[in-house]
């Protein structure tokens with residue numbers, strides 16, 4: 643087995659940056675309990691590399707237990723608290739576990755989305771598949787988010803792909819890259835000479851979280867041709883469970899229209915929609931007029947998760963849809979749990 647260790651190290655670097663002061667250490671451990679890679683965080687408790695060996699001793703017995711559950715196929719994610727530290731274990735494909743060590747008093751809610759995302763990426767690295775080591779910055783969907791409490795339920799409830807399909811719509815001005823994003827995601831290819839057509843195309847795509855034993859089936863509605871828009875707007879926007887608000891980082895008015903028009907209109911048509919805010923075309927860095935900070939501030943204001951993408955290079959496109967799927971799983975669990 644040859645693992646791209648450079649990529650693994652880069653990914654951990656991004657993971658560390660995402661978690662900031664919360665992180666004491668992050669380790670990628672194989673199923674024999676062997677540490678494949680690790681790094682210490684910037685938390686005050688992360689004094690030196692010694693912590694890694696200490697962590698290793700702690701991790702070993704826990705891993706033995708987990709390995710059993712692994713084999714029975716029941717392990718996905720688990721947490722484990724000691725007096726000084728909190729551990730999050732995320733299964734990362736068949737071969738690895740991502741172990742995240744946090745300060746004992748650290749909140750876990752904001753860490754989980756990153757841990758899932760990192761674990762998914764590590765699984766791909768172990769598989770030898772292509773994956774970007776970059777972990778996009780996510781603005782918390784809401785401060786009262788309690789993913790942890792629902793985690794046990796997540797383990798139990800399986801979302802069966804054949805039973806549930808979620809309507810996903812895209813909002814945003816013309817030419818911001820909505821259709822290109824969908825094409826990227828659905829076919830993983832970018833058509834440079836894509837021509838606007840008239841009507842709505844509807845595509846299916848499944849987004850699977852092995853670790854959560856969940857599959858989200860998106861039915862993506864993409865409206866082509868701005869002229870048609872007014873007439874079909876209502877049926878297009880309503881009854882949607884998921885939506886992506888897209889603006890172009892090189893076009894300020896497309897950004898302003900998210901706040902002025904798109905957000906309100908979509909919320910009105912589909913009040914319970916799970917939404918994601920996307921700043922697209924980041925490959926055009928020299929033409930950028932809307933900064934990442936501005937995107938984040940808007941996301942915070944609207945309590946949305948924010949991601950920056952390029953439909954041209956494919957950067958963060960899969961992650962964007964994944965983050966949305968994760969929100970849906972959470973929403974779904976919340977309603978099921980009542």
Ligand code: G3D
Nearest residue numbers: 816817818819820821822834835836923952953954
């Ligand atoms: P829309 O569906 O939001 O209207 P489209 O937008 O997907 O049709 O894209 C509009 C134009 O932007 C297209 O250019 C497309 O190629 C381009 N585009 C989309 N995403 C990106 C991106 O991430 N980076 C760059 N550089 N261009 C992008 P054309 O020239 O084909 O009209």
Ligand code: MG
Nearest residue numbers: 820821865866
């Ligand atoms: Mg389009």
